[in-house]
Amino acid sequence: MTDYIDVDVRPILRAGGEPFSVIMAALQRLAPGQGLRLYATFKPVPLFAVMADKGYAYADRPLEHGEWEVLFTPVETELEQASSAAAGAGFDDWPEPAVKLDNRDLEPPEPMVRILAAADQLGPGETLSALLRREPVFLFPQLEKRGFRWLGGFTPDGATYELTVRAP
Numbered sequence: 001m002t003d004y005i006d007v008d009v010r011p012i013l014r015a016g017g018e019p020f021s022v023i024m025a026a027l028q029r030l031a032p033g034q035g036l037r038l039y040a041t042f043k044p045v046p047l048f049a050v051m052a053d054k055g056y057a058y059a060d061r062p063l064e065h066g067e068w069e070v071l072f073t074p075v076e077t078e079l080e081q082a083s084s085a086a087a088g089a090g091f092d093d094w095p096e097p098a099v100k101l102d103n104r105d106l107e108p109p110e111p112m113v114r115i116l117a118a119a120d121q122l123g124p125g126e127t128l129s130a131l132l133r134r135e136p137v138f139l140f141p142q143l144e145k146r147g148f149r150w151l152g153g154f155t156p157d158g159a160t161y162e163l164t165v166r167a168p
Contacts, residue, residue: 002073004037005030010067013041023047027054036072043068052158075158094151094166099128104160112139115165119148122167132161139163 007026009019019040026036035056038044047070048058056072063069099118103111115130116139122128135152143150147168154161 002033002035003031004035004071006037006039008039010039010041020047030074033074035074038068038070038072039063040068040070042066044070055156055158057154057158075154075156094127094164095125096127097129097164098122098126101128101130104131104133109138112136112142115139115163116142116146119143119146119165119167122165124167127164127166130163130165132163133159135161136163 005026007023009022012019012022023036023038030036038047043060043062051058051072055075057075058070058072060068060070099122101114101118103114106114111130111132115128115136118128118130135154140150143165149166149168150163152161152163
């Protein structure tokens with residue numbers, strides 16, 4: 001679970017100031033794996049791309065009076081957690097993928113259709129890898145229903161979801 005430090009830039013914004021340097025200074029003070037909880041008087045959409053370039057995913061929610069809370073979570077933490085869980089679950093002995101799919105240019109549901117079709121062709125214990133633009137949340141129950149195991153996470157830049165699937 002990610003630990004967050006709070007940065008409330010609402011007073012700076014209300015006073016007509018520019019809080020970007022305060023946010024970047026707070027970012028520099030974060031410990032490895034730590035996230036940033038930002039409070040702002042507006043949804044800080046331009047900041048999302050800046051933080052993605054620095055390796056942070058975001059989740060936002062509106063507050064009262066048009067204000068916003070945004071959680072910036074280090075993407076590496078998600079990958080490290082997935083890797084740790086995988087190592088503990090015996091995923092570290094998986095073979096190299098027999099099939100490699102790049103589904104980043106496809107629109108849903110085509111990535112799921114391609115992955116399931118390829119997975120059904122795998123031999124016992126074989127794996128496939130797939131690159132996607134987003135986390136395939138609707139695919140996971142389908143894989144589990146068919147007896148497949150899977151491991152996935154976003155790359156550090158947050159642009160690609162890497163999925164590995166192993167046949168039963």
